[in-house]
Structure formats: C-alpha cells, structure tokens
Amino acid sequence: MPVGEGFFPPAQYALVWGVLAAVIILAVVLFYAAVLWFTRAQEKPEAAPADISWLPVDTEELRVKYVDQIDRIAVDHRRGALTGRAAHQQLSLLLRFFAFEADGVRAPNMTLSDLRASAQLPLADAVARFYPGAFEADEPRSVEQAVDTARRMVRSWN
Secondary structure (H helix, E strand, C coil): CCCCCCCCCCCCCCHHHHHHHHHHHHHHHHHHHHHHHHCCCCCCCCCCCCCCCCCCCCHHHHHHHHHHHHHHHHHHHHHCCCCHHHHHHHHHHHHHHHHHHHHCCCHHHCCHHHHHHCCCHHHHHHHHHHHHHHHCCCCCCCHHHHHHHHHHHHHHCC
16 A cells, blocks of 8 residues: 555656657658658759850751761661661651751750750651650551651751
C-alpha cells in the first residue's frame, strides 16, 4: 500500500521533450516545403536563334553540302550499311543542323514540341515525318520518302 494521503500531483515532463517535438514538426514542414519548391514547374526560356550574322553564309553552297549528305544517307541505306531507323534519325539530325547553319536556329537542341512552338513550322513538320521511322518498333516507313522530304526541305529553305 502506498504511504501517504493517496494524492499525487501530475508528473512533469522535461522541457527537452517539448523542444524535440517542435523540432520534429518543423523538420516535417520544411521537408514538404522543400519538396514543393524543388519540384515546381520551371519556366523554360524561349530558344532564340543564335546570332550568326557575323558568319558569311552562302546558302546555295550550304544547300549543296546538305543535299550531298542526304544523298549519301540514301546510298548507304540502299547498300545496307544503314537501317531504316538509323537513316530516319540521321536525316532528322541533318535537317536540324542545316537549320542551325542557315539561320542560327538551335534546332539540334530542340525537341519536336520546341520546334512546333517556335516559328520553324516547316522544319517541325519535316522532322515529325521522320519520327515514326526513327522510333517505331518495326520499320514500315519508306526511307526514300524521308530522303525526298529532306531534299525538298533543304532546297526550299529561304
């Protein structure tokens, strides 16, 4: 049996436990704030054309250079040195680099949606035609059609 009157005051907890609880709550709040901050949608800067005005660009010479490279891809594909998928990918890359050399469009670094959002709609349409042949599991797309599209794009570039 307990000795005394039977009345005991409530136990007092140490101040450390209250401070620890406050620190844990603050850490959880800061964690969620950090997650929200670092995973927020970032605003992408618009890709402006590079200033290549100081470079002398002979458009006709550039067209000849790229049409030759397009023809080389067609020949390599006919010889069997390139698969249809690789041919479509190389044609897409060639058009992107042509746009960069001709007008300073940063097309090699742009996705298809970036190209569509820019003022380069003919280039975006041409690159979009290469995507099925470059990314589908089977290769139903004609490389010759892709080569013709690339040639027309290079020749009609203003």
